[in-house]
Amino acid sequence: MxxxxxxxxxxxxxxxxxxxxxxxxxxxxxxxxxxxxxxxxxxxxxxxxxxxxxxxxxxxxxxxxxxxxxxxxxxxxxxxxxxxxxxxxxxxxxxxxxxxxxxxxxxxxxxxxxxxxxxxxxxxxxxxxxxxxxxxxxxxxxxxxxxxxxxxxxxxxxxxxxxxxxxxxxxxxxxxxxxxxxxxxxxxxxxxxxxxxxxxxxxxxxxxxxxxxxxxxxxxxxxxxxxxxxxxxxxxxxxxxxxxxxxxxxxxxxxxxxxxxxxxxxxxxxxxxxCWLGGDYVGIGPGAHGRISEGGIRHALRAFRKPETWAARVAEAGLGLEDDEVLGHGAAIEEAVMMALRTVHGLDRAFLRSRFDAEIESCVNRSRLKDFVDDGKLECDERGLRATAAGRIVLDAIIGALLA
Ligand SMILES: C[S@@+](CC[C@H](N)C(=O)[O-])C[C@H]1O[C@@H](n2cnc3c(N)ncnc32)[C@H](O)[C@@H]1O
Ligand code: SF4
Incomplete structure (x- = not known):
């Protein structure tokens, strides 16, 4: 072929x-x-x-x-x-x-x-x-x-x-x-x-x-x-x-x-x-999601889910988007924390500083952070913040508490 x-x-x-x-x-x-x-x-x-x-x-x-x-x-x-x-x-x-x-x-x-x-x-x-x-x-x-x-x-x-x-x-x-x-x-x-x-x-x-x-x-x-x-x-x-x-x-x-x-x-x-480490990606096709940074602003994009509706929108407007949301500073940081903690690399300090001019300690609940570190569920050092193997088992609860 x-x-x-x-x-x-x-x-x-x-x-x-x-x-x-x-x-x-x-x-x-x-x-x-x-x-x-x-x-x-x-x-x-x-x-x-x-x-x-x-x-x-x-x-x-x-x-x-x-x-x-x-x-x-x-x-x-x-x-x-x-x-x-x-x-x-x-x-x-x-x-x-x-x-x-x-x-x-x-x-x-x-x-x-x-x-x-x-x-x-x-x-x-x-x-x-x-x-x-x-x-x-x-x-x-x-x-x-x-x-x-x-x-x-x-x-x-x-x-x-x-x-x-x-x-x-x-x-x-x-x-x-x-x-x-x-x-x-x-x-x-x-x-x-x-x-x-x-x-x-x-x-x-x-x-x-x-x-x-x-x-x-x-x-x-x-x-x-x-x-x-x-x-x-x-x-x-x-x-x-x-x-x-x-x-x-x-x-x-x-x-x-x-x-x-x-x-x-x-x-x-x-x-x-x-996707997990905060890079830019575009989503093509019905229901696809994307994240793109434009002039320092993070956009969350979501296409129409029904294939025929998406195709009609593409024919009329170019992009088949149902939603193009500007993520505010706080929402973008929360998303970065949630996604990066899923990975063993975790949340990188250098990335947080360059993207958001922020420190880990100012983005999460500090006393919960200390509790999880003391409990062996999180590691936090000069490189960044990571869930340990024990932490990854209960990651949803940890993220919920950190961002509460
Ligand atoms: C898009 S599918 C993979 C490709 C192809 N559609 C298939 O199923 O062979 C993505 C994967 O998500 C997983 N998955 C989907 N729904 C799930 C669920 N409710 N619980 C656990 N895994 C799920 C499955 O392992 C599936 O292979
Ligand atoms: S319905 Fe389709 S996408 Fe979903 S698991 Fe089955 S084959 Fe994969």
Whole structure:
């Protein structure tokens, strides 16, 4: 399939990403949301839509038009990473991906280290080679479980064998790969998860995302839990699951670099780091979010969620935005604290000073900060503020107290 990727660097020249890497000021990351899936999983509350047929050329034109409009808005920048998320972007026509990457490279400069990630369903493994030829350098595979009963419970349309085959294929085709698992499922014991995780860790390509099942309002699982069909582990049991997960992963050289994300050094997802560490990113596509700094002002951008509404808005206004909010100084600092504490790098003093002219101690509740440090849940020093392993288990409560 002839695909236009000439202006993006080849994947083989991709530089390893340092764990402590932070996007350089002025760099930008690009997220593209493909909102369609073959079927809706009962636990998922992502912006997902099922359509009987997809008019590829219509959606391609809409994506390209919004990219053009974002170039008008943010001007020349260096693109540090591109992320195709969804939905199921492995269902996209590779030619559309090629056109999008080509348009990105027309507008912005893409360095040798530009990471191009795509989320994939194991059922789409026959398309991996074409996706790689289109310019994808990193694949994130939605495995979810290595157990057929669990996959049926999760409403997945693939079995464990499909997942293993897809993982093998991803390893052969892409320079970098990752997969997602969902744990702390109803009825799953910590011991059973340990067995499943050990098996999974033996085949991790360098990065893995491990998510505890969350019951989201508006999903089929939410209704099931409400009528008592099943229950998820309580917070104590959830903490036990989390602890064994951290231990097993660290033991095989895959420490957490964020609450749910583990990587060998250099294999961290650069796009995710950009979002968590306060970098600029634009969100293309229905329901996509973005954060951009313009003249020292931080903007929070959010596109219309319904694909057809978004496309109509793009046709009329260039950007498919429902909301373009200026984040005030306080709100922007709060967001920076919340996001950075999810990562092992934590909140950097130098970043806080340069972006906000602020000190950690003036941004958070000082007496709570001291309590958490004394309690071994936080570390605070000249470099910055970080949650310890014990702190990451109760991070939501810590952040709530620090920002109260
Ligand atoms: C956009 S999907 C990944 C790609 C593809 N759509 C798929 O599912 O194969 C993002 C990931 O979020 C995770 N996820 C989604 N909803 C979740 C929930 N309620 N609880 C835990 N993990 C969830 C799943 O692991 C999923 O793979
Ligand atoms: S988990 Fe993935 S495949 Fe399932 S509905 Fe959500 S985005 Fe689609």
């Amino acid at each position: 002839p695909l236009v990727t000439a202006r993006l660097p080849s994947s083989s020249s991709q530089m390893p990403v340092s764990g402590a890497d932070r996007a350089r000021p002025g760099d930008i990351a690009i997220y593209l949301h493909w909102p369609f899936c073959a079927a809706k999983c009962p636990y998922c509350d992502f912006n997902v839509h099922i359509r009987a047929s997809i008019d590829d050329s219509f959606w391609r034109q809409a994506f390209l038009a919004e990219l053009d409009a974002y170039f008008e808005r943010v001007g020349p920048r260096t693109v540090s990473s591109v992320y195709f998320g969804g939905g199921t972007p492995s269902l996209m026509n590779p030619a559309t991906i090629g056109s999008i990457l080509d348009r990105i490279a027309t507008h912005w400069s893409c360095g040798a280290a530009t990471e191009v990630s795509l989320e994939a369903n194991p059922n789409d493994r026959s398309r991996f080679a074409a996706l790689q030829s289109a310019g994808i350098t990193r694949l994130s595979l939605g495995v979810q479980a290595f157990d057929d009963d669990a996959l049926r419970f999760l409403g997945r349309d693939h079995d464990a064998r499909d997942a293993s085959e897809a993982l093998d294929k991803a390893g052969q085709v892409f320079p970098r790969a990752s997969f997602d698992l969902i744990y702390a499922r109803p009825g799953q014991s910590v011991a059973a998860w340990q067995v499943e995780l050990k098996r999974a860790l033996a085949v991790v390509p360098g990065h893995v995302s491990l998510y505890q099942l969350t019951i989201e309002r508006g999903t089929a699982f939410f209704d099931s839990v409400k009528r008592g069909a099943f229950a998820v582990p309580d917070s104590d049991l959830g903490a036990d699951f989390f602890e064994v997960t951290q231990e097993l992963c660290a033991g095989v050289g895959l420490p957490a670099y964020e609450i749910s994300n583990h990587a060998r050094s250099g294999e961290e997802c650069r796009y995710n780091l950009t």
